[in-house]
Amino acid sequence: MALRTTGPGTLAPDPHSGFSRRDFLRGSGAAAAAAGIAHETQSAFAQEKGKQVASGQQTITLNVNGKDQQVKVEPRMTLLEVLRYQLDLTGAKPVCTDGSSGAATVLVDGKPMQANTMLAMQAVGKKIATVESLANDAVPRAFTECDAQQCGFCTPGFVVGVRAFLNMKPKATEEEIRNGLNGNLCRCGTYANVIQAALKVVKGGA
Amino acid sequence: MAVEYSWPSKEKSQAIGKRVKRLDGMEKSTGKAKYTYDVNLKNQLIAKGLGCPHASCSIKSIDISAAQKVPGVVEVMPLKKVDDKVEFQGDLLIVVAAESEGAAREGVAACKVEYEQLPVFVKDSDLAAAQAAGRTSRGGGKVQTEKEPGKDENADDFAVKEIERLLKEAAHVIEAEYGIDAITHCCLEPHGSTVEWNGKDLTAYLSTQNVSGCDEGFAQGLTTAGVNTANSDVEVICNYIGGGFGGKFQPDYWAIAAAQISKKTGRPVKFMLDRDQELKIAGCRPSGYIKVRLGADQEGRITVWDSEHWGTGGANPAGVNQAVIPYVFAPKNYRRNAINIKTNNGIYRAWRAPNHPQACAITQTAIDDLAMKMGADSFDIFMKNLGTNDKPLVAGAKPSVYKAEMERAAQLMDWKAKWHPHGKGQAKGSIVDGLGMAIHTWGGGAGQSSCTIKIHPNGDVEATCGTQDLGTGTRTVIALVLAETFGLPYESVRLNIGSSKMPVSGASGGSTTVGGISESHRRAAQDAFAKIAELVGKKLDVDPAKLEAVNGRVQSTDDAKKSVSWKEACSLLGMSPLEVKGEFARGSKTNLSSSQVGGVQMAHVEVDKETGVIKMKKFVAIQDIGLVIAPQQAESQINGALIMGIAYSLFEQRISDPNTGAFVNADLANYKLARIGDIGEFVVEFYEPESERGRGVIGLGEPPVIAPGAAISNAVANALGVRVSPLPLTPQRVLAALKKAKA
Numbered sequence: 040m041a042l043r044t045t046g047p048g049t050l051a052p053d054p055h056s057g058f059s060r061r062d063f064l065r066g067s068g069a070a071a072a073a074a075g076i077a078h079e080t081q082s083a084f085a086q087e088k089g090k091q092v093a094s095g096q097q098t099i100t101l102n103v104n105g106k107d108q109q110v111k112v113e114p115r116m117t118l119l120e121v122l123r124y125q126l127d128l129t130g131a132k133p134v135c136t137d138g139s140s141g142a143a144t145v146l147v148d149g150k151p152m153q154a155n156t157m158l159a160m161q162a163v164g165k166k167i168a169t170v171e172s173l174a175n176d177a178v179p180r181a182f183t184e185c186d187a188q189q190c191g192f193c194t195p196g197f198v199v200g201v202r203a204f205l206n207m208k209p210k211a212t213e214e215e216i217r218n219g220l221n222g223n224l225c226r227c228g229t230y231a232n233v234i235q236a237a238l239k240v241v242k243g244g245a
Numbered sequence: 246m247a248v249e250y251s252w253p254s255k256e257k258s259q260a261i262g263k264r265v266k267r268l269d270g271m272e273k274s275t276g277k278a279k280y281t282y283d284v285n286l287k288n289q290l291i292a293k294g295l296g297c298p299h300a301s302c303s304i305k306s307i308d309i310s311a312a313q314k315v316p317g318v319v320e321v322m323p324l325k326k327v328d329d330k331v332e333f334q335g336d337l338l339i340v341v342a343a344e345s346e347g348a349a350r351e352g353v354a355a356c357k358v359e360y361e362q363l364p365v366f367v368k369d370s371d372l373a374a375a376q377a378a379g380r381t382s383r384g385g386g387k388v389q390t391e392k393e394p395g396k397d398e399n400a401d402d403f404a405v406k407e408i409e410r411l412l413k414e415a416a417h418v419i420e421a422e423y424g425i426d427a428i429t430h431c432c433l434e435p436h437g438s439t440v441e442w443n444g445k446d447l448t449a450y451l452s453t454q455n456v457s458g459c460d461e462g463f464a465q466g467l468t469t470a471g472v473n474t475a476n477s478d479v480e481v482i483c484n485y486i487g488g489g490f491g492g493k494f495q496p497d498y499w500a501i502a503a504a505q506i507s508k509k510t511g512r513p514v515k516f517m518l519d520r521d522q523e524l525k526i527a528g529c530r531p532s533g534y535i536k537v538r539l540g541a542d543q544e545g546r547i548t549v550w551d552s553e554h555w556g557t558g559g560a561n562p563a564g565v566n567q568a569v570i571p572y573v574f575a576p577k578n579y580r581r582n583a584i585n586i587k588t589n590n591g592i593y594r595a596w597r598a599p600n601h602p603q604a605c606a607i608t609q610t611a612i613d614d615l616a617m618k619m620g621a622d623s624f625d626i627f628m629k630n631l632g633t634n635d636k637p638l639v640a641g642a643k644p645s646v647y648k649a650e651m652e653r654a655a656q657l658m659d660w661k662a663k664w665h666p667h668g669k670g671q672a673k674g675s676i677v678d679g680l681g682m683a684i685h686t687w688g689g690g691a692g693q694s695s696c697t698i699k700i701h702p703n704g705d706v707e708a709t710c711g712t713q714d715l716g717t718g719t720r721t722v723i724a725l726v727l728a729e730t731f732g733l734p735y736e737s738v739r740l741n742i743g744s745s746k747m748p749v750s751g752a753s754g755g756s757t758t759v760g761g762i763s764e765s766h767r768r769a770a771q772d773a774f775a776k777i778a779e780l781v782g783k784k785l786d787v788d789p790a791k792l793e794a795v796n797g798r799v800q801s802t803d804d805a806k807k808s809v810s811w812k813e814a815c816s817l818l819g820m821s822p823l824e825v826k827g828e829f830a831r832g833s834k835t836n837l838s839s840s841q842v843g844g845v846q847m848a849h850v851e852v853d854k855e856t857g858v859i860k861m862k863k864f865v866a867i868q869d870i871g872l873v874i875a876p877q878q879a880e881s882q883i884n885g886a887l888i889m890g891i892a893y894s895l896f897e898q899r900i901s902d903p904n905t906g907a908f909v910n911a912d913l914a915n916y917k918l919a920r921i922g923d924i925g926e927f928v929v930e931f932y933e934p935e936s937e938r939g940r941g942v943i944g945l946g947e948p949p950v951i952a953p954g955a956a957i958s959n960a961v962a963n964a965l966g967v968r969v970s971p972l973p974l975t976p977q978r979v980l981a982a983l984k985k986a987k988a
Contacts, residue, residue, distance in 0.1 A: 116347060124285060124291075129276065129282075129283035130275070131276070133517075134434075134520070134913070135520050135912065137912060139913040140913050142433065169276065170276040171275065171276050174277075182270065182274040183267060188267065189717075189881060190433070190487050190488045191272075191273030191278055191487070192280060192487030192488060217922045224433070224918055225888075226433045226488050227885045227889075230888055230919070231884040231927050232884060
């Protein structure tokens with residue numbers, strides 16, 4: 040059965056989803072990301088035949104928020120480090136190192152992924168969308184109207200998580216929202232307002 | 246003419262008390278808001294720290310030579326020297342600054358340190374073990390009896406005898422133990438800074454709750470470290486902070502280290518703690534465990550309280566202050582004694598409502614057990630122990646406030662219809678449900694605050710204040726106060742906060758911020774308006790005292806037709822803007838703010854007796870905070886407090902390995918917090934009749950986080966007919982309590 044998720048530990052069965060649990064695991068765990076690196080590097084550097092392991096600095100092209108960007112990376116760099124330090128896209132936050140907080144959620148080819156558990160080189164050839172690309176989206180508007188933020192540090196990750204979830208389930212019910220967004224942590228406790236915000240987007244009110 | 250500072254009535258208010266969007270909501274929701282972690286300075290180094298792997302050890306050797314050779318590493322700075330002792334895991338030993346995070350981490354891994362391990366003690370719940378290990382110290386205590394000792398009687402002997410007599414004569418006696426484990430602050434933005442020198446001037450972007458006070462902290466820390474720095478050389482900047490909760494009042498030693506490295510290398514340095522370090526060393530809330538004997542009369546009124554409690558503040562011995570035991574309820578006869586334990590855990594810091602959540606959780610559970618023993622409704626027992634405003638049996642808010650709040654909460658919870666005697670509910674399979682309640686109090690008096698308000702001749706209004714926004718909605722509150730005073734849309738006000746070079750405003754701690762900033766800004770704004778009114782009065786030939794600012798106009802209170810637009814009024818200032826300073830000193834006599842609030846919370850839970858899993862069904866919170874300036878943001882703050890409360894009641898605990906003292910769950914996958922699916926339904930209301938509103942503004946940050954522990958624990962006891970302790974009420978603790986009760 041196909042499964043889908045907006046973050047770790049939030050798998051919910053959905054027969055129409057093209058997003059398999061296998062994809063999810065491969066993309067979200069650091070170990071899984073490392074296992075995939077040889078293949079990704081090969082495809083990113085097809086001219087360097089015979090090389091199985093990338094080392095040292097490499098220049099790669101990442102497609103971020105619709106724009107191709109050349110960045111210099113080391114193989115060990117996460118997508119999050121590159122977004123934050125090289126492209127100054129600081130919406131995705133470094134809160135954990137294992138994806139358990141959801142604060143670094145970005146969309147990779149439309150799927151919610153944790154930028155801190157994905158290596159930058161693994162993102163070559165994929166379309167990356169960060170929270171900054173949602174400036175005119177209904178989700179941040181709904182978050183603001185429903186006051187779904189306090190300190191706001193988890194908010195960008197939550198906004199992307201809600202966007203991804205509602206892309207998959209545009210008519211989500213309150214119960215589905217409560218069950219489907221457990222991948223994002225908030226310490227100030229904005230969940231009650233996040234539920235309202237997500238419902239507002241479903242109802243087209245934001 | 247001296248201006249009399251005051252708030253308008255509810256009916257006349259045009260901005261305060263209105264539900265509005267958070268002023269910086271879009272910035273926070275779209276990633277535009279720049280937190281300390283997000284400040285990237287040109288040519289900056291990234292620093293990472295080596296945390297001590299041992300909870301108790303002495304340093305035998307430090308070798309940084311391999312770390313210095315790691316490509317990309319620029320500076321390696323030991324923070325400890327040989328023979329230094331370390332008293333808790335994670336304490337930082339060495340800082341490595343490098344060109345990238347990866348290089349810094351590789352440098353940290355290359356540091357070689359030898360340790361001699363020393364005895365470890367972390368069993369804070371085990372008083373006998375702590376005494377045997379010589380880890381206890383007196384935490385203070387107090388005895389009070391209604392009856393006086395006889396003339397020749399020794400007062401101490403008398404008190405002991407009197408307490409025993411009262412317990413013997415009590416109609417109902419509860420003898421039990423309760424507890425609540427230590428938790429951490431776990432700010433999502435870890436503690437840290439991004440710093441840069443320009444000559445002798447230091448710009449420090451710091452994740453802090455104390456913008457106006459941390460320049461001094463930097464200057465002192467640096468000077469001690471040999472970098473002579475004056476307070477005035479330092480600018481602390483914090484535009485946004487990713488969580489504080491009482492743990493971010495100082496630039497910690499790691500921020501000083503970042504500034505030292507920056508000085509030495511001539512490059513900006515960013516040093517934010519890693520997640521495990523944030524949990525291990527950047528603050529925690531003391532644990533609290535108690536042995537109670539409670540006596541009550543036939544009716545369930547408490548006649549005597551006798552308790553001994555203990556807990557730990559980690560390597561600095563501390564525990565729950567004895568002065569708040571028993572919590573809110575103040576029986577005429579009591580004896581309370583506190584014991585502090587020193588453990589090899591990170592050192593405690595103020596945690597949202599210091600002492601109160603623990604005190605509430607370990608004492609209002611005993612009062613609920615009284616109801617359980619009597620087969621009585623907990624609501625009735627709590628009510629009977631409030632007393633009256635003339636003869637209160639509670640310390641904190643007025644009994645009449647608690648009474649009204651309890652009645653309203655019961656209505657919203659449908660308490661009477663849902664309640665059943667403890668353990669006697671209708672089970673659905675293995676699921677039983679239950680109701681519990683608790684009450685709380687907090688001071689929340691306005692903090693010190695100063696600000697300047699500038700009114701430009703073109704009508705623009707600008708306010709500047711060295712305060713910060715922890716998530717309270719600081720900007721929104723200031724904007725509403727100014728909008729109220731000048732009759733302008735709240736979004737039109739330009740606000741500058743978050744720098745130590747701005748007018749000094751107090752640290753955000755103890756629920757003092759909204760009171761403080763409301764005081765300073767209302768005062769400055771009223772003074773500024775008085776000056777504008779003088780100019781307009783002359784122009785319109787109206788008594789300035791009879792002018793008001795409404796809907797973008799300055800008009801006569803007698804004849805609204807006699808008016809000018811706000812812009813026109815400001816143009817009368819001529820060429821220069823009007824600048825007015827507002828000041829409030831904490832504790833001053835004032836009509837604008839007050840202190841001491843009361844709140845009531847009720848929880849409805851379901852417990853699965855087979856799995857031990859507790860599920861929140863509904864939470865009702867009724868809160869008095871005097872006058873509510875920004876109800877939407879205030880309500881959010883209560884929602885948040887309830888969620889934090891659910892976390893520490895059901896999930897959250899620092900788990901220390903008893904043998905090594907290691908903090909074994911120092912990551913977010915295992916340090917369990919509540920998630921969105923765990924919270925159930927919330928109903929939040931403010932208790933704001935004129936009698937309370939008229940007291941003015943009172944802080945809200947702390948109070949609503951106090952009562953969830955006892956309310957949830959009491960609801961679980963009501964469901965099961967068995968007390969589960971200590972908090973958090975994990976499934977294994979629920980099952981263990983059920984098993985013990987069966988045996």
